[in-house]
Amino acid sequence: MKKIICPSILFGILLVCACSTGKTVQPTPEAVQTEEPSLLATAARVVPQPATALPPTATSRPDVPYDLISQDSLFDFLTDLTGIQPYSGWRSAGSTGEAEGFAYVADKLAGYSYLSDLGMSVEQQSFPVFLTVEFWESRLYLTVDGQEVELPASGLRGSRYDTMLARNFDSDGGLNDSDRNPISAAGAILVIRDPEQLEALQASDVAGRVLFMNYALIDYFVSGDAYTIAGQLAGVIAWQPAGLVLVTQNTNQLGQSHGTVIGDGGVFQRVGFDPKIPIVYVRLEDLSPAGIMDWDDLAKIGDARLIWDADVYSPGESGNLIAHIPGADPSQAVILGAHMDSPNSPGALDDGSGCVVLLEIARVLNLARLQPPVDLYLVWFGSHEIGIYGSAYFAATHQELLDRALAMLQMDCLGYPLNGSHPHILAEAWSYGQYGDERLLWPDYLSQIIQPQDVVLQTENIYGLISDNSNFSAFNLPNLNLEYFDHNMMAQGRYDVHYLSYLHDPYETVELAQQVGDALEGMAKVALAAAVETGLDQPALRAAPVPRQRALFVASHTEPPDVAPTALLELGMALAWEGIDADLIPYGQTLSAADLENVGLVLLMPTLDYPGKGNEKWSAEEIDLLEQYVLEGGFLILTNTYHNISMNRLLSDSNEDSQLINILAERMGIRFKVGVLDAAIVESDSEHPLMTEAQYLKMFEDNGVPFEIKFGQVLATAQLHPIIALVDHGQGQVLVIGDIGLLVDYGRDARNLDFVKNIARYVAER
Numbered sequence: 001m002k003k004i005i006c007p008s009i010l011f012g013i014l015l016v017c018a019c020s021t022g023k024t025v026q027p028t029p030e031a032v033q034t035e036e037p038s039l040l041a042t043a044a045r046v047v048p049q050p051a052t053a054l055p056p057t058a059t060s061r062p063d064v065p066y067d068l069i070s071q072d073s074l075f076d077f078l079t080d081l082t083g084i085q086p087y088s089g090w091r092s093a094g095s096t097g098e099a100e101g102f103a104y105v106a107d108k109l110a111g112y113s114y115l116s117d118l119g120m121s122v123e124q125q126s127f128p129v130f131l132t133v134e135f136w137e138s139r140l141y142l143t144v145d146g147q148e149v150e151l152p153a154s155g156l157r158g159s160r161y162d163t164m165l166a167r168n169f170d171s172d173g174g175l176n177d178s179d180r181n182p183i184s185a186a187g188a189i190l191v192i193r194d195p196e197q198l199e200a201l202q203a204s205d206v207a208g209r210v211l212f213m214n215y216a217l218i219d220y221f222v223s224g225d226a227y228t229i230a231g232q233l234a235g236v237i238a239w240q241p242a243g244l245v246l247v248t249q250n251t252n253q254l255g256q257s258h259g260t261v262i263g264d265g266g267v268f269q270r271v272g273f274d275p276k277i278p279i280v281y282v283r284l285e286d287l288s289p290a291g292i293m294d295w296d297d298l299a300k301i302g303d304a305r306l307i308w309d310a311d312v313y314s315p316g317e318s319g320n321l322i323a324h325i326p327g328a329d330p331s332q333a334v335i336l337g338a339h340m341d342s343p344n345s346p347g348a349l350d351d352g353s354g355c356v357v358l359l360e361i362a363r364v365l366n367l368a369r370l371q372p373p374v375d376l377y378l379v380w381f382g383s384h385e386i387g388i389y390g391s392a393y394f395a396a397t398h399q400e401l402l403d404r405a406l407a408m409l410q411m412d413c414l415g416y417p418l419n420g421s422h423p424h425i426l427a428e429a430w431s432y433g434q435y436g437d438e439r440l441l442w443p444d445y446l447s448q449i450i451q452p453q454d455v456v457l458q459t460e461n462i463y464g465l466i467s468d469n470s471n472f473s474a475f476n477l478p479n480l481n482l483e484y485f486d487h488n489m490m491a492q493g494r495y496d497v498h499y500l501s502y503l504h505d506p507y508e509t510v511e512l513a514q515q516v517g518d519a520l521e522g523m524a525k526v527a528l529a530a531a532v533e534t535g536l537d538q539p540a541l542r543a544a545p546v547p548r549q550r551a552l553f554v555a556s557h558t559e560p561p562d563v564a565p566t567a568l569l570e571l572g573m574a575l576a577w578e579g580i581d582a583d584l585i586p587y588g589q590t591l592s593a594a595d596l597e598n599v600g601l602v603l604l605m606p607t608l609d610y611p612g613k614g615n616e617k618w619s620a621e622e623i624d625l626l627e628q629y630v631l632e633g634g635f636l637i638l639t640n641t642y643h644n645i646s647m648n649r650l651l652s653d654s655n656e657d658s659q660l661i662n663i664l665a666e667r668m669g670i671r672f673k674v675g676v677l678d679a680a681i682v683e684s685d686s687e688h689p690l691m692t693e694a695q696y697l698k699m700f701e702d703n704g705v706p707f708e709i710k711f712g713q714v715l716a717t718a719q720l721h722p723i724i725a726l727v728d729h730g731q732g733q734v735l736v737i738g739d740i741g742l743l744v745d746y747g748r749d750a751r752n753l754d755f756v757k758n759i760a761r762y763v764a765e766r
Contacts, residue, residue, distance in 0.1 A: 064370075064528065064529070064532050064533060065364055065367075065368040065370065066453050066525050066528060068364045068367055068368060069360060069364060069521055069524045069525055069528065070360070071514075071517045071518075071520065071521050073360055073363060074356050074357070074360050074517075074520055074521070074524065075356075075510060075513070075514060075517070077108075077355075077356035077359050077360070078348055078352050078353065078356045078510050078513060079510050080104060081101060081104065081347075081348075081352045081355060081356065082342075082346045082347060082348050082352055082509065082510055084097050084100050084101055084104065085097040085100065085135075086152075086346075087138060087152050087153065087154045088135040088136070088137070088138065088154070088155075089133065089134070089135035089154070089155065089157070089263075089344050090342050090344065090345065090346060090347050091340060091341050091342045091347060092132070092133060092134075092135065092157060092341060092342070092343070092344050092385075093129065093132055093318060093341040093382065093383040093384070093385045093386045094129050094132030094133075094313070094316040094317055094318040094341070094382070094383055094386070095132060095133070095134050095135070095341075096134060098318065098319075098340055098341045098382055098383075099319070101340045101341075101355070101380075102124070102319060102321045102340060102380060102382070105321055105340075105355070105358075105359060105380055106122055106124075106321060108359055108362075108363075109122055109323055109359075109362060110122075112362055112363065112365075112366035113366070114365075114366045114367075114369045115325055115362060115365060115366045118325060118326055118371060119326045120323060120324065120325050120326070121323070121324045122321065122322070122323050122324075123321070123322040123323075123324070124319060124320075124321060124322075125319050125320040125321075125322065125393060125394070125397065126317060126318070126319045127317070127318060127319065127320075127382075127389060127390075127393040127561050128315040128316065128317060128318075128559060128560075128561075128610055129315060129316050129317070129318050129383045129386060129387065129389050130160070130161075130314060130315055130316075130386070130387065130560065130610065130644065130646055130651055130653070131158075131159070131160055131161070131163065131166050131312065131313070131314050131315075131316060131386065132312070132313045132314075132315075132316025132317070132318065132383075132386070133157045133158065133166070133169065133170075133310055133311070133312050133313070134178070134310060134311045134312075134313070135154070135155045135309075135310050135344070136180055136182070136309040136310060136311070137180075137182055137307055137308065137309040137310075138153050138154050138155040138280050138307070138308050138309075138310075139153065139306065139307040139308075140152075140153035140245065140280055140282060140304065140305075140306055141304065141305040141306075142287070142290045142292075142301050142303075142304055142305075143301065143302040143303045143304070143305075144290045144291055144292070144300050144301055144302065145291075145300070145302075146302070148305070149289055149290040151282060151286055151287055151289060151290060152282070152283075152286050153245070153280040153281065153282045153306075154263060154280060154281060154344060154345075154506075155169065155279070155280055155308055155310050155344070156169055156246075156262070156263060156264075156265050156266070156268060156279055156280070156281065156344065157169060157263060157264055157265050157343070157344050158170070158265055158268060158269075158312060159265065159268070159269045159270070160269065160385075160386045160387065160646070161269075161646065161649055161650070161651050161652065162651070162652040163175065163312075163314050163611075163652050163653065164272065164652060165268070165269070165270070165271075165272050165652075166312045166314070167312065168268070168272060168273060168276055169265065169268070169279070169310060169312065170310060170311055170312040171183050171276075171278075171308055171309045171310050171311070172311070173276055175312055175313065175314050176311075176312075176313050176314065176612070177311060178311055179311075180309055181309060181311075182307050182308065182309035183276075183277075183278045183306075183307070183308050183309070184278075184305070184306065184307050185210065185242040185243035185277065185278050185305070185306045185308075186210070186242060186303060186304065186305040186306070187208050187209045187210045187241075187242040187243075187303065187304065188209050188210070188302070188303055188304075189209065189210045189211070189212050189245075189298070189301050189303070189304050190205065190206065190209045190210070190211050190212065190241075191212045191213075191295075191298050191299075192211060192212065192213040192214065192217070193213075193214045193295060194214070194217070195217060195225070195229055198213075198217065198229065198232055198233065198236065199232065201236055201239075203239040206236055206239040206240070206241045207239055207240050207241065208240070208241070208242055209241050209242060210241065210242050210243045210244070210245060210303075210304040210306065211236070211241050211243070211244045211245065212245045212247055212298055212301075212304075213233070213244060213245070213246055213247065214247060214295075215246040215247060215248045215257060215259055215262055215266075215281065216248075216249075216256070216257035217229050218230045218233065218246075218266060218267045219257040219259070219260065219262075219266065220266070220267060221257070221260045221261075221495070221496055221498070221499040222255055222256060222257045222499075223257075226267055227267055227270070227271065230267040230268075230271040231271060233271075233273075234271055234272065234273040237273040237274070237275070237277060238273070238274060238275075240275060240277075241277060242277065242306075243277050243278045243279065243280075243304070243306040243308075244277060244278070244279045244280075245279075245280055245281070245282060245304065245306070246262060246279070246280070246281040246282075247281070247282055247283075247284055247298075248262060248281060248282070248283050248284065248506055249283070249284040249285070249295075250283070250285060250507050252418050252419050253418070253419055254418050254419060254420050254421075254495070258502070258505060258507055259281070259283070259505055259506045259507065260496075260498050260499045260502075260503075260504060260505050261343065261498060261504045261505075262281050262345075262505075262506060263281065263343050263344025263345045263504065263506065264343045264344060264385070264504055278306045278307070278308035279308070280306060280308060281506065283506050283507070314610070314611055314612075314653075315610040315611065315612070318341070318382035318383035318389060318390060319382045319390075320379060320380065320381055320382055320390045320393065320394050321340070321379070321380040322377060322378070322379050322380075322394070323362065323377070323378040323379075324375065324376075324377055325362070325365065325371075325372060325375070325376040325377075325378070326371070326375060327371065327372040327373055327374040327375040327376055327535070328371055328372070328373050328374070329373060329374045329375075329535065330374075330375050331374075331404060332374040332375065332404055332405070332406050332535055333374055333375035333376070333377060333401055333404055333405040333406065334372070334374055334375070334376055334377070334405065334406055334407055334408075334409075334530055334531060334534050334535065335377045335379060335401070335405055335407075335408040335409070335472075335477075336358055336361065336376070336377070336378050336379070336408075336409050336410075336411075336527055336530060336531060337354075337358075337378075337379040337380075337381055337391060337394075337408065337409070337410045337411070337468055337469070338351050338353075338354025338355045338357065338358050338379075338380060338381070338410065338411045338412070339351045339354065339355075339380070339381045339382070339383075339384030339385070339390060339391075339412070339468060340355055340380045340381065340382055340390075341382055341383055341384055341385050341386075341390075342385070343385050343504040345504055345505055345506050345508055346506070346507075346508055346509045346510075347508065348508050348509050348510050348512065348513045349413050349414045349415060349416060349501065349502055349503055349505075349508040349512070349513055350412065350413035350414075350498075350501075350503040350504060350508065351384070351411070351412055351413050352513075353411070353413060353414035353513060353520055353523075354410070354411035354412060354413065354414075354482075355380055357411050357520070357523060357524045357527050358378045358379075358380065358411075358527070360524050361378065361524070361527055361528055361531050362378060364528060365531070365532070370532060372531055372532050372535075373532065373533075373534075373535040373536050374406065374534070374535035376531050377401070377405075379391075379394055381394065381468050384467075384468055385504075386646075387562050387646040387647045388467070388468055388470075388471060388562060388566075388647060389560075389561050389562055389646075390468070391410075391468035391469075391471040391472075391566075392471050392561045392562040392564060392566040392567075393561035395471050395472060395474070395475060395564075395565075395566055395584075396555065396561055396564055396566075396584050396586040396587075397586055399475075399583055399584055402472065402475045402477050403475075403581070405477055406478070406534055406535055406539070406541060407442045407477065407478040407479065407480075407530070407534060407541050408469055408472045408477050408478070408479040408480075409446075409469070409479070409480055409482060409526075409527060409530045410467055410468045410469035410479065410480070410481045410482065411481075411482040411483075411523060411527060412466075412467040412468070412481050412482070412483050413483055413484070413485075413501065413503055414483075414484045414513060414516060414519060414520050414523065415483065415484050415485035415486075415497070415500065415501025415502065415503065415516075416501060416502040416508070416512050416513070416515065416516055417485070417486060417500070417501070417516075418499075418500055418501075418502075420489075421485070421486035421489050421500055422486050422488075422489075423484050423485045423486045423501070423516075423519070424456070424458040424484070424485075424486070424487070425455065425456065425457055425458065425482070425483075425484050425519060425522050425523055425526065426457075426458050426459070426460055426481075426482070426483045426484065426485070426487055427440075427442075427443035427446060427447065427457050427458070427459045427460070427480045427481070427482060427526075428443075428459075428460045428462050428466050428467075428480060428481045428483060428487075429442060429443050429459070429460070429461065429462070429466075429469075429478075429479065429480040429481070430461070430462055430463060430464065430466065430470060430473055430569075430573075431461045431463075431543070432543045432544060432573065432577060433461060433463065434463060434570075434573075434753065435573070435574070435577040435757070437543045438461060439543055440459050440461055440480075441478060441539075441540070441541045441542070441543055442478035442479065442480055442541045443457070443459040443480050444459060445534070445539055445541060446480070446526060446529060446530060446534075447459055449529045449533050449534075450525060450526050450529050453522075453525050453529075455522040455525050455526060457526055458487075460487050465569065465647075465648075466481045467481040468481075469481045470566075470569060471562075471566040471569075473569050473572060473573055474564075474565035474566050474568060474569050474571075474572030474573070474582060475565065475572060475582055475584075476542060476544050476547075476572070476573070476576035476581065476582070478541040478542055478543075482523055482526060482527065483497075484501075484516065484519045484520075484523060485497055485500055485501040486500060486501075544573075544576040544577050544579075545577075545579045546579065547576075547579055547580060547581035548579040548580070548764075549579065549580050549581070549598065549599075549600040549763075549764070550580065550581050550582075550583060550598055550599045550600060550601075551575050551580045551581070551582045551583070551599065551600060551601040551602075551603065551763065552582075552583050552584075552585065552595060552596065552599045552601070552602050552603070553565045553582060553583070553584045553585070553603050553605060554584075554585045554591055554602060554603065554604050554605060555584060555585060555586055555587050555605040556585050556586075556587065556588070556589055556590060556591055556622070557587070557607045557608070557609075557616040557617075557618060557657075557660075558587055558605040558606060558607065558608050558609075559587050559608060559609040559610055559613075559616075560608060560610070560644060560645070560646060561586075561587070562646055562647060563605055563606065563608060563641075563644075563645060563646075563740075564584060564586075564605060565582050565584055567645070567647075567648060567740070567744070568740075568743045568744065568756075570743075570744070570745045570752075570753055570756045571743050571756045571759065571760070574756050574757045574759070574760035574761075575601070575760045575763070577760065578760040578761055578763070578764035579764060580600060580601065580760065580763060580764060590619065590621075590622065591622045591625055591626070592625075593625055596625060596629050596634075599629070599634065600634075600635065600763050600764075600766065601634075601635050601636075601637065601763045602626065602629060602634060602635070602636050602637070603636075603637040603639065604626075604636070604637065604638055604639060604661065605639060605740070606639050606640050606641040606655065606657075606658070606661075606740055607655075607657040607658070607660045607661050608641065608644060608655050608657055609657060610644070610653070611644075611653050615656065615657055615660060616657050616660055617660070618660065618661070618663055618664065623663055623664045623667075626664055627664065627667050627668070627729075629732070630668070630729045630730060630732035630733070630734060631729065631730030631731060631732060632730065632731060632732065633730075633731040633732045634732045635732060635733050635735070635762075635763055635766060636732065636733070636734045636735070637734075637735045637737060637759070638661060638664075638665060638670070638734060638735070638736050638737065639737045639739075639740040639743070640658055640661070640672055640705040640707075640737070640738055640739065640740065641655055641658065641700070641703055641705065641739060641740050641741075642654060642655055642658060642676040642702070642703045642704065642705050642739075643655060643700070643702075643703050645700070645703075645740070645741075648700075648741070648744055650700055650701075650702075650703055658672060658705045659672050659673075659674065665707075665736075667729075668727055668729045668734050669709055669710035669711055669712070669727060669729075670707060670708075670709050670710075670725075670727060670734065670736055671707060671708050671709075672705050672706070672707045672738075673705070673706045673707060673708065675705075675706055676702055676703065676704065676705065676706075677702075677703075677704035677705075677706055677718050677719060677721055677723065677738065677739075678701075678702045678719075679699065679701070679702075679704060679718035679719045679721075679723075680698060680699060680700075680701035680702075681696070681697075681698060681699075681718065682696070682697040682698065682699055682716045682717070682718050682723050682724070682742065683695065683696060683697075683716065683717060683718075684696075684697070684715055684716035684717075684724070686713070686714075686715045686716065688713065688715055688726065689758060689761075689762055690715060690724075690726065690735070690755070690758045690759060690762055691715050691716065691724075691755070691758065692754065692758055693751055693754040693758075694751040694752075694754040694755040694758060695751065696749065696750060696751050697716065697742055697750055697751055697752050697755055698741070698742075698746045698750040698752060699718065699723070699739040699741040699742050700739055700740075700741030700744075703739050703741055704718055704721075704723055704738045704739040705738045705739065706721050706722075706738060707722060707725070707736060707738055708722070709722065709725050709727055709736065711727065711728075712725055712726055712727035712728060712734075713725060713726045713727075718738075718739075722736075722738070723737070723738045723739065723742070724736065724737055724738070724742065735759070742755065743755075743756060743759075
């Protein structure tokens with residue numbers, strides 16, 4: 001077996017050479033929280049900071065070189081980025097393509113001499129992720145009129161959350177090796193264009209043939225029967241065809257398929273099959289060199305031949321690239337972000353567009369020899385598409401920066417509109433409306449600043465995870481997501497943002513992006529305004545009050561970077577609303593006595609690491625510090641999880657470390673037991689303040705770790721087993737939560753948000 005060359009190692013090699021050198025997960029309308037009088041009455045106890053007046057006129061501000069923003073420059077960058085490893089996953093999360101994308105950015109930054117003289121630094125980060133895939137080879141050959149022609153094809157990524165399903169898209173069926181194990185398949189083709197053809201198939205029709213199937217049949221964005229048909233397809237695969245080619249065709253008509261998320265695996269994120277066969281996808285338009293112009297022309301094909309080679313890693317490695325440009329006032333900062341990784345598609349819109357806007361900001365500052373008023377951080381996040389890991393890791397490792405930053409802007413994507421949609425440049429943000437303040441201070445501030453540039457910035461208040469920007473809500477940092485699409489149509493609930501905007505799509509090419517080039521230029525101007533105008537007038541952009549105390553999230557033994565305050569956004573916001581600043585001890589950093597000074601709440605994230613590693617181990621010093629904190633009057637929350645989780649989804653990997661915290665818990669009369677509570681509903685009849693208006697809660701189904709207590713109060717149960725309990729210990733208290741999912745708001749009838757608010761209020765009043 002060859003030595004494994006991890007993408008992170010290649011990233012480092014490329015970076016040295018160069019420098020030397022979710023999707024957005026949109027909430028459904030019914031998931032949006034509405035305000036209740038009792039909640040508003042409670043929130044009224046805290047008086048938010050008033051916002052300072054916005055600048056009266058643009059003429060009172062320094063000249064900003066908006067005219068230097070160039071579509072030619074933006075699309076030159078975009079052409080380069082989308083050309084990285086074409087038809088091999090492009091810049092798929094955690095891949096060598098992603099690493100080459102970072103190296104490309106680093107190389108461009110290294111050429112900006114003014115920024116270098118100003119003291120610009122470029123930092124590389126590396127972190128683990130649960131599942132990644134590397135596409136080594138995906139080839140399709142068609143024989144037409146006796147001539148064999150090679151045509152562009154790409155492989156599919158398997159499940160992001162289930163290793164067994166992901167193995168179907170590893171050519172050797174294993175994990176964590178980089179050996180080349182190509183699978184070849186050849187045979188006469190069989191075209192499946194409609195459900196009736198699929199249903200009528202017999203084993204004798206299929207064996208040894210290469211299936212050409214209309215992807216629209218299993219495109220769940222347009223087909224209500226997609227998963228039923230996918231199940232039928234899995235049955236057909238059991239008859240041992242030689243291979244499967246999924247065929248897409250572009251259309252701009254609502255309700256028709258144009259291949260959305262085909263490269264992400266589509267229905268194969270949930271549907272398994274056996275035996276393993278090579279699966280690739282093609283665009284019908286790319287078959288023209290073989291004389292195939294439409295579906296009927298597929299009959300011209302005599303034989304097809306496939307070659308496919310891919311490896312899946314669990315865990316995998318990804319990274320971030322961070323450029324710090326010193327500002328005139330280093331005591332404050334602005335953060336601009338975009339995600340480098342694309343899905344398994346060209347990725348020009350999502351999020352090549354955001355990546356090149358950040359590069360354009362750097363180019364303009366360098367050309368204009370302009371120093372930003374406050375420190376500027378340009379961050380290219382990795383592994384957004386498989387769990388927004390990159391921004392979570394950045395937030396975890398830049399706690400001091402988050403405290404002094406004024407605001408964060410994330411540019412997620414440039415959409416291309418389907419017929420009938422009317423896109424706008426949008427600034428999406430999650431306000432404190434659930435706590436009594438619906439103001440969008442940061443989006444409104446930018447909206448006014450950018451008006452003289454004839455850019456209309458529409459603001460939207462969205463209660464829920466939006467994109468990488470949302471990870472900063474847990475730390476009370478004003479943030480927004482910059483996008484271009486028709487939010488109103490998406491909000492009607494009929495269509496997903498990806499489908500409406502050609503995102504994660506085989507047609508999201510540079511050529512398509514150029515057709516909405518004016519929108520991309522406008523978005524770049526908004527980002528430039530954020531970079532060089534924010535901070536000139538000391539705007540008050542935080543709606544929450546000035547912090548009076550601290551909460552400390554301890555993730556010292558929690559390896560997944562997104563299992564952190566960034567997974568508990570509502571709790572972070574509730575704490576901020578009560579005047580409590582959230583800080584984090586990241587994975588691998590030992591807890592110290594100094595960390596616990598002036599802390600009103602300590603929350604232990606679940607002890608958790610990735611597959612294949614030895615068990616985590618709490619040191620005796622850490623355990624002594626935590627117990628002493630409680631004995632002296634502190635409030636400790638013990639959380640647990642039976643599964644590894646990512647972006648609030650359960651992974652197939654169970655948590656072998658769920659009992660390790662017993663080394664601390666047993667000192668306090670608490671013991672986590674082996675097993676899992678196969679429940680999703682939690683009930684409480686307790687009148688304790690922690691459970692006010694929170695009699696009905698939801699948890700991650702089949703994820704609760706059972707526990708027992710020697711003394712104290714059981715506050716809530718799941719299937720009659722304790723799931724939330726409060727235990728006195730010395731002068732302090734321990735809140736035991738058997739499933740971390742209870743700290744996540746599900747909306748609708750569940751009262752998890754009330755529970756989260758109760759915790760913040762209880763800590764503030766202790």
